[in-house]
Amino acid sequence: MTKTNLITGFLGSGKTTTILHLLANKNPDEKWAVLVNEFGEVGIDGALLADSGALLKEIPGGCMCCVNGLPMQVGLNTLLRQGKPDRLLIEPTGLGHPKQILDMLTAAVYEPWIDLRATLCLLDPRQLLDAQYSENDNFRDQLTAADVIIANKEDKADDRSRAALTQWCETHLEGRELRFASRGAIDGALLDLPRSGRQVPASAAHQHGQNLERGLGALSLPAHQRxxxxxxxxxxxxxxxxxxxxxxxxxxxxxxxxxxxxxxxxxxxxxxxxxxxxxxxxxxxxxxxxxxxxxxxxxxxxxxxxxxxxxxxxxxxxxxxxxxxxx
CATH class of the missing domain: 3.30.1220.10 (CobW-like, C-terminal domain)
Structure with a gap:
């Protein structure tokens, strides 16, 4: 079975930087894989992770959990069956909702393949001060679904963002682990914490298209096109x-x-x-x-x-x- 973690967080929270840190500090004898999803079509995170040494599959251009989860199933099956990694990190788009992904990972068909561990959610506490983020359903539900909250970008924090985080924790932390980090430098041991299995609400606002004609992988240029x-x-x-x-x-x-x-x-x-x-x-x-x-x-x-x-x-x-x- 492949130890698997969902690494969530809203736009700009530091998910890719955190994954790069984890890959750079993993046990060199282990084979790791990353399934990465981006809102945009061109696939930047795949380029950033290309030299990490991990097996990599990209799902750009929407959300891996939409359209009945087909893009995610294809990428997940390819990594698990062909790559046979020791650990799989799944990075959804910052605009993604965790419920559909967690439902898929816990489905009976994946029981022989996946050992689902803690879900980590990256949070820039300054976003708690901005209604554009704090009132977004996906932002709130990503935090709700998490087993570990990583208050990232500690080097950017000020008194207002620290106070906002303290207030949020008093109301919402509910027994979750809370850790602080700068530039995604977290302890890899967090990945082996158990999953709580808490219920995550579905989001009616989580609706957008998915380009299935292109399939998996970022866009590339046709020959002779600049x-x-x-x-x-x-x-x-x-x-x-x-x-x-x-x-x-x-x-x-x-x-x-x-x-x-x-x-x-x-x-x-x-x-x-x-x-x-x-x-x-x-x-x-x-x-x-x-x-x-x-x-x-x-x-x-x-x-x-x-x-x-x-x-x-x-x-x-x-x-x-x-x-x-x-x-």
Whole structure:
């Protein structure tokens, strides 16, 4: 049986960073797998996890639990039966609802395959101060479903967010484990805590489409196409992502300024620059970048917004930052 954990958390809570930390500190004799789901179509998290050494399956473009769970079943079955990992980490989109996923993982058909352990929910306590998050059904239900709450981004906390977390815990913690972390640096032993099996309500608001024609895996570029844009929307959010070919590089300073000023809630990207590679992660005003000398096979960036956004204007300014010849 494969030890399995659900790693949940709303947009920007630090799920992928936490998984990267867990993978970097796992027992080297164990084989781990990750089933990752993103709201957008282009698949940024898969690129971020590509060098982690884990078996990886992506389900971009919606939610793995929707459309009768077909995308999740395909990815889950492939990892369990072909990969036979010692541990499986499942990262749903930050807009995903945990009930359908937990129901599937506890179904009789998976009893011989899955040893379901604690569900971990990443929480940026500052989100408790913002009604956009705190009044969102999925945000609340992710916390309700969790066995362990990780109050992440402790290095960003202030007195107001700490007070909000304390108040939330007084009302809602209900015997769950509460741990604090910065940049997802958590103790891997948390994964082996038992699952409580608490009931999770269904969310009537959790409705959006799923692109089944493409199947599993992030979008890629057809031969001779220099770049491609993809749009997705649901649950009051909209996403726009771009993929650029391996010959495209971006002006480093211009790109970082474009990301900083983009009027959106969330930006993630892995892009080629003259120095090699830049990994971009922006949630609100929190902006983290990391550079490496080895460039990725392509460049991809995804933006998510809770308000109407002029994607054409953002695209026009992004295209001017290419250092290669325009199309």
């Amino acid at each position: 770049w491609r844009r993809s749009l997705n929307s649901g649950q009051g959010y909209q996403a726009c992502g771009w993929i650029f070919d391996s010959d495209t590089q971006f002006d480093t300073i211009g790109l970082l300024e474009w990301v900083r000023l983009a009027p959106v809630d969330r930006v993630k990207g892995v892009l080629r620059i003259p120095e090699g590679l830049v990994r971009i992660n922006r949630q609100g005003n929190d902006f983290h970048i990391e550079t490496q000398s080895v460039a990725p096979p392509d460049s991809r960036i995804e933006l998510i917004s809770a308000t109407e956004t002029d994607w054409n204007a953002l695209q026009s300014s992004l295209l001017t930052l290419r250092l290669t010849m325009p199309d």
